[in-house]
Amino acid sequence: MVDAGSPPGAGPLLVIDGVTPQLGITLGRPGEAFLHRRAATSGSSAETLVPRIADMLAEAGVAPAALGGIACVRGPGSFTGIRVALATVLGLSRGCGVPMAGLDYLPLLAATAARQATGVVVAITYARTGQVYLQTFLADGEPLPMGPPVALTVAAAAVAVADAAAVGPLWLVGEGAQRSRDAFLAAASLATILGPETHDPAPEILLAAAARARYSHTPIEPLYLRPCDAEENLAAFAALRGLSPSEAEARVRDATSTLA
């Protein structure tokens, strides 16, 4: 059963963003003084994330149980980064009894861009293996999504960008836009590609989103957007095992929907 959730409590909000190697932690409430750290993880985020959270809570003099809510960016982005953040938040939430909420990454980037952009904002992040994660927004103040987030090849993303250019002044934000800027400018020559200072969501944007989010004790569902490589090649694996693709799909679906 899905818990629709409640607004956060009165205490400070903790927001964790581990979808890129630039691990972000924000602690505070919108419109008030806050703490924000964003720094590359040395090695694995699993080693640095919890000590950094502990340091920031200590610096602010906030006990975990006094938090108003624990928000976590749930993707899309690095699969491992998403999981480390979500597993940490699950443990932290269960440990101190404070509810949690998931935040989607691409609307946060679009909202960060919308502080300087009006028109159409396309958030494009790097997804490895020649792909990007992309979502298009209508931005006049608070960005409104024009469609769901998707994983696309750069070529398909360029087509989406060209389509978006027909709607209005076009702004591209995110590391994926920067990395493949030539392809996107070829598709939409008048697009503005925002710089690296907008590649991570601004702390004020993270806190505002966390304040609006609905909190519960239900574990946050990750937003991977892509199956893993083995799942994409399921038909080939099935053939090796003498199974039809539909039989293999049924077995995978069955095995990933039960807890026994």
Next chain:
Amino acid sequence: MLCLGIETSCDETAVALCDDGRPVLEKLASQARLHAVFGGVVPELASREHLRCLGPLLDALFAESGLTLAAVDAVAVARGPGLLGSLLVGLAAAKGLCLGAGKPLIGVDHLHAHLMAATLGRAVAYPALGLLVSGGHTQIVRLDGPLAMTVLGRTIDDAAGEAFDKAAKSLNLPYPGGVYIDVLGRGIAPDRTLFPRPYLDNDHLNFSFSGLKTAVAAYVAAHPELRTPAMPDAVGPIDPEAWPMALRRVCASLNFAIAETLRVKLVRAMDGQPAPVASLLAAGGVAANGPIRAMLAEVAARRRVPLYLPEPVLCADNATMIAATGCLLGRAGLTHDLSLAPIPRGRKVPWDYQTAPPAAAGSVDSRSVPQ
């Protein structure tokens, strides 16, 4: 000491509570059916399943045990060796729990925990010789005490369980295949010359199973009629009578080859210790194999030493062994800080505990593992 154990080293997600080493309750979700479709563990899928299952399992553990996190004295977590992405999920959740609830963190060597599973509830005499056999590991170790482990020999390539799993894969039996090979070979006389007993013509205690793996694959390739046309779904008991005799003889012969190889090195290890071995331990998923259990019982009887095997349910990966080992370490005052790193497969788990005052009085041997 009440210890929560978390295990996510490979493809079992498990949480358990142990009270002073006594199992209280375990909740476990196996991913075997999922990975069977792919013929082996898919690391990314395993990691996704760990995250999906961990919350519901934790909630069920506390709801069904009637205990609360507040009553837990320490959180123990498998820190390796294992699949990095899988370990990270359990490790991150454990650290979050520790920070949130103000509990000490204890990282547990997954292999050490497997051996401790054989000692649960028993007054084991030391020095003990331990055989650890699983899908990822094959080791002979000496334990001079519960917390003093020396590795005497290990596989230089594949683990014994890998030989079982790959043989099963070539026969198109579901992963993990060791169970099938074990059950199908039951009651059948092995052909003792069918497969080699590898890497015995030397004077050390290391193993090598890659040649045996290749020998089985070559034999199946030469006898394709042995292969099951469509892989069965790995659900429910296996009825050996329903399978062809030729296939069952291959299984019996493989069981024999692996059990015999382990026997030779185990006896060699027992003969080579500075002090007489006082007991024999075996653990890991492959220690559930019937012929290997029979071999161990025979060696122990001949040497007149007690043999300690985990209950079959504690042979495979589980969290009870993590929680029980956490109790031992916690009572000795050994903990980790929240920067604890996971250890991937193939790397030695360092003995890097921080020493806090012992949580409870007890005669625990806390000598460190020789590095």
